Amino acid sequence: EVQVVESGGGLVQPGGSLRLSCAASGFTFSSYLMSWVRQAPGKGLEWVASIEEDGNQKHYLDSVKGRFTISRDNTRNSLYLQMNSLRAEDTAVYHCVRDFDFWGQGARVTVSS
Amino acid sequence: AIWMTQSPSLLSASTGDRVTINCRVSQDISTYLAWFRQKPGKAPELLIYAASTLDVAVPSRFSGSGSGTDFTLTVSSLQSEDFATYYCQQYYSFPWTFGQGTKVEF
Numbered sequence: 179e180v181q182v183v184e185s186g187g188g189l190v191q192p193g194g195s196l197r198l199s200c201a202a203s204g205f206t207f208s209s210y211l212m213s214w215v216r217q218a219p220g221k222g223l224e225w226v227a228s229i230e231e232d233g234n235q236k237h238y239l240d241s242v243k244g245r246f247t248i249s250r251d252n253t254r255n256s257l258y259l260q261m262n263s264l265r266a267e268d269t270a271v272y273h274c275v276r277d278f279d280f281w282g283q284g285a286r287v288t289v290s291s
Numbered sequence: 292a293i294w295m296t297q298s299p300s301l302l303s304a305s306t307g308d309r310v311t312i313n314c315r316v317s318q319d320i321s322t323y324l325a326w327f328r329q330k331p332g333k334a335p336e337l338l339i340y341a342a343s344t345l346d347v348a349v350p351s352r353f354s355g356s357g358s359g360t361d362f363t364l365t366v367s368s369l370q371s372e373d374f375a376t377y378y379c380q381q382y383y384s385f386p387w388t389f390g391q392g393t394k395v396e397f
Contacts (some may be wrong), residue, residue, distance in 0.1 A: 191300040213387075222378065222389060222390075222391050222392045223327075223329075223335065223378055223380070223389040223392075224389065225295050225380075225386055225387040225388065225389070228387070237385040237386070238386075239386055240386070273334055273335075278325055278340075278380065279335065279337045279340065279380055279386070280337070281336070281347065282334060283333075283334050284334060290293065
């Protein structure tokens, strides 16, 4: 059974940092592009970042470039999102997504003082 | 970035109805388009990819069509679990972008 499970969400002050993790199982992790997609409260879906299968190519939403870093560890079947200089507008549920076909339930990130 | 415009934003329907949702894209994306259904409080589920290919285990009441800049999702006979929000997404190029969503309500 395919599973992706996010962790690491929480409440953080503006300007703070948080690291999200995604544990994958039930498929060959190293064969898939992986992404993070977020959904602010009551809003639609917004793609944040993607990383190619070997981890060499990364793509980012303009508004998170320089603040967020996506990475993966294919030996641990894990995906990560390091989020620095967080802003109120980063408040959202962050979903780990296999390619674009399988989504985790998400990790809630709240940026507030 | 490629812009996605879905219509309508809100759709009132009844069980058994045939419903159609449209997605217009700001540039030619061939058939690099996916449709998702999101039930309240749940993660999105992939319904269709490559504009018209049903994902595994997706009921045949769902169908997709279109290419280039205009796409359509059709549900031939709405079931109770289909009262949800639907999104289109282009994966032709980064940044991937989504439509604003269509809420199908009773």
